[in-house]
Amino acid sequence: MTRLIAIAAALAVVAGLGLTFALTMMGGEEDQFAQCRTSSVAGGAAQIGGEFTLVSETGETVTDKQVIDQPSLIYFGYTFCPDVCPLDNTRNAEAVDLLEERGLMVKPVFISVDPNRDTPEVMAEYTDYVHPRLLGLTGSEEQVRAASKAYRTFFQAHQPTEGEEDFYLVDHSTMTYLTLPEHGFVEFFRRDATAEQIADRVQCFLDAR
Numbered sequence: 621m622t623r624l625i626a627i628a629a630a631l632a633v634v635a636g637l638g639l640t641f642a643l644t645m646m647g648g649e650e651d652q653f654a655q656c657r658t659s660s661v662a663g664g665a666a667q668i669g670g671e672f673t674l675v676s677e678t679g680e681t682v683t684d685k686q687v688i689d690q691p692s693l694i695y696f697g698y699t700f701c702p703d704v705c706p707l708d709n710t711r712n713a714e715a716v717d718l719l720e721e722r723g724l725m726v727k728p729v730f731i732s733v734d735p736n737r738d739t740p741e742v743m744a745e746y747t748d749y750v751h752p753r754l755l756g757l758t759g760s761e762e763q764v765r766a767a768s769k770a771y772r773t774f775f776q777a778h779q780p781t782e783g784e785e786d787f788y789l790v791d792h793s794t795m796t797y798l799t800l801p802e803h804g805f806v807e808f809f810r811r812d813a814t815a816e817q818i819a820d821r822v823q824c825f826l827d828a829r
Contacts, residue, residue: 656824659808668797669805672767674731677744677756684770687755688804691826692727693818694797696773698734698790699746704811706750712796713751714815715822722819724826731767732758733775733792771797771805798822800829 651657672684693712697705709730716728728751732738735758738746743756758764768775775792796809796818806825809818 653806653825653828656821656828657807658821659810668770668772668808669799670770672763672770674757674759674763674767675740677740677747677758679740682757687729687757688727688799688801690725690727690801691822692729692799693809693822694729694731694771694799695795696731696733696768696771696775696792697794698732698792699738699742700734700787701790704794708794708796708811709750709754711813711815712818713754715818716751716753718815718819719822722823724823726822726826728754730754730756731764732756733764733768733773734777734790735759735761735764737786798825800825802829 670684674682674687676682693716695705695708695712697708699705709728712728716726719726730743730747730750732743738756738758740756740758743758747754747756757767759767773793773795775790777790778788780786780788794811796813797805798807798809798821799805807821809821813821
């Protein structure tokens with residue numbers, strides 16, 4: 621009997637080591653935000669986000685560390701967007717206001733995928749209209765593409781017609797990304813998520829930190 625107990629204990633240790641190894645291979649620790657997640661990312665959350673350098677609406681060059689200095693909701697779009705971007709940015713602003721009413725400060729961020737038209741001045745005028753704390757970011761074509769690549773977004777400008785070079789549209793991704801200073805990207809939200817749903821899920825992540 622003693623021998624059987626010893627074997628069982630050894631097997632339990634081996635199983636525990638195997639579980640520890642599996643968790644280590646998946647990211648080093650058990651996911652502290654598991655109860656908050658409703659989406660999955662191919663390759664894991666570590667595949668999204670990273671370093672970028674852009675130009676703020678006030679004309680200053682800023683890095684990702686300076687931008688994501690508090691929990692942030694990041695959205696990629698452009699100011700000439702006729703319908704999707706205004707709706708999504710407004711919804712994100714509403715979510716930010718709901719969170720602020722709960723005592724939670726989250727920064728709304730709008731990164732332009734149309735740097736040719738979206739100068740810092742244009743971004744400032746647009747963001748001031750949407751929300752007083754919405755931070756607009758633009759930059760060179762290379763800077764914008766690098767930020768887009770980091771967050772695995774897509775954008776492609778339509779070829780403008782002759783004589784209407786300033787009136788082209790831009791196809792682009794429409795996800796909103798939740799990033800935390802100490803964790804980086806943790807979740808994304810689709811267009812069908814409401815302001816209330818986003819606020820509730822963001823609060824879950826903030827409470828779980």
